[in-house]
Amino acid sequence: MMPNTSARPPRFTTPLGTCLRWLLILGLLLWGIPGQTQTRLNGFNLDDALIPAAELLPGGPPRDGIPAIDNPGxxxxxxxxxxxxxxxxxxxxxxxxxxxxxxxxxxxxxxxxxxxxxxxxxxxxxxxxxxxxxxxxxxxxxxxxxxxxxxxxxxxxxxxxxxxxxxxxxxxxxxxxxxxxxxxxxxxxxxxxxxxxxxxxxxxSADTGYFRNYERDPYREYARRNALMFPIRNQSRALPLKEMVTGLVINGEARAYPHRALRNQTSPLYDTLGGERIRIETDTNGQPRFFNDKGKQLSAQPGYWFAWYAFYPNTQVWEIVPPAR
Structure with a gap:
């Protein structure tokens, strides 16, 4: 999340006043206005969430502070x-x-x-x-x-x-x-x-209707550092946190396929996941595509290793299996 650069920072007279003001705002966000029972954050009702409400964190900008593109050209x-x-x-x-x-x-x-x-x-x-x-x-x-x-x-x-x-x-x-x-x-x-x-x-088209410098990558330095900005529930050092993988889940079984390991492999490769045989094709970047035995392409999840593991801590990591002698 990037900060909402259009927002004007609040003005407070003393450091203590600043602290108290932010504690009040945080309290209202998390516990609601007195007399209300709903747990709300950024205007969203978090009551009975399927994930721990305390682990939902503000990323910086408010709701729609990062604007979606609704009329793409x-x-x-x-x-x-x-x-x-x-x-x-x-x-x-x-x-x-x-x-x-x-x-x-x-x-x-x-x-x-x-x-x-x-x-x-x-x-x-x-x-x-x-x-x-x-x-x-x-x-x-x-x-x-x-x-x-x-x-x-x-x-x-x-x-x-x-x-x-x-x-x-x-x-x-x-x-x-x-x-x-x-x-x-x-x-x-x-x-x-x-x-x-x-x-x-x-x-x-870059003509999105918004004034943004699309030639500047605001996450360049973040991507280079093997460190995170926000806490995550599950973490593994089996791979570098920001190594690119593609994750796949079949019949409840999860596996991560590191792009680096796939980059120099000759396509196609084969694997078995969730009891099903799959074919793996890769491009020169090591980005895999997965197909079932009927030739249908499967939907998979590219991203950093830490992100895949955070949601799928029982995942396996695909490894090159040497041919039997």
Whole structure:
């Protein structure tokens, strides 16, 4: 989460007054106004949440302080070969969403192949998820709540104001609590890789209607340091915290596939997860794609190792198995 640079800082007369003021604000956020019983944060009702309400933390900006893109435009752009994009191919249509833009917006509400989708990216976790943004045949639109759980973006749908941890794609509060939305397979890869595979792709335009410097990466230094800004529930040093992996869950069994280990492998590879045989294809960046035995591509979760482990502490880590002699 980036700070809301448009907000004017409060003015207080003494350090003690500042401290007392912030304690009062925090108390009102966490415990509500006297006479009310609801637990609220950033305006969201956290009563009976499926995750510990005390572990939902403000990320800096208020609700919608990071604005979602609701009317995306697309162009025939040429990006730098190594520019990172979220690539999406669905129902014969292909689109690329530059991470340089998503760093500043985190959510794009869009349609592809006639399907309502929400393209989401959490810069703190480097996690990308494309939600099928529909419930009971009605489209959903998503915004940025300004809250985090396990350092991960908490989305909210504007229809019910339920909160959704991005990695889980599940509502954890509100009227939709417990609902899990389907996700679509995506590629978090370089522009060169995506363009070569999909030469007719459209690219999200930087003409978003917001004044942002999309050439500046506000998370550059954060990505270089093997340290976190916010606490997480589960942590493992089996891999560096910010090593890129792609996580996959089949029949309740979770596994993380490190991109570094996959980068020099010859495709295809094969694995068994949750009792099912899967085929793994990789690009030159080590970004894997997974297919079942019927050739259907499976939806998987790219991101930093710490983010995957925080939500799936029982995960295994894929290792290269030498051939039997």
């Amino acid at each position: 697309f162009i025939d752009a040429i990006l730098a070969p190594r520019d990172e994009v979220i690539g999406l191919a669905y129902q014969g249509e292909t689109k690329a969403y530059p991470v340089a833009i998503l760093n500043w917006h985190e959510v794009v509400n869009d349609y592809i192949g006639g399907q309502a989708v929400a393209i989401t990216y959490c810069p703190l976790c480097a996690t990308a998820v494309v939600l099928v943004a529909e419930h009971q045949s009605q489209p959903l639109t998503f915004g940025v709540s300004g809250l985090l759980y396990n350092s991960n973006l908490l989305l909210y749908d504007r229809q019910s104001e339920s909160l959704w941890p991005q990695v889980l794609a599940q509502a954890v509060t509100g009227p939709m609590k417990g609902l899990v939305l389907p996700t679509l397979p995506l590629s978090l890869t370089s522009w060169q890789e995506w363009r070569e595979a999909h030469p007719d792709t459209k690219v999200l």
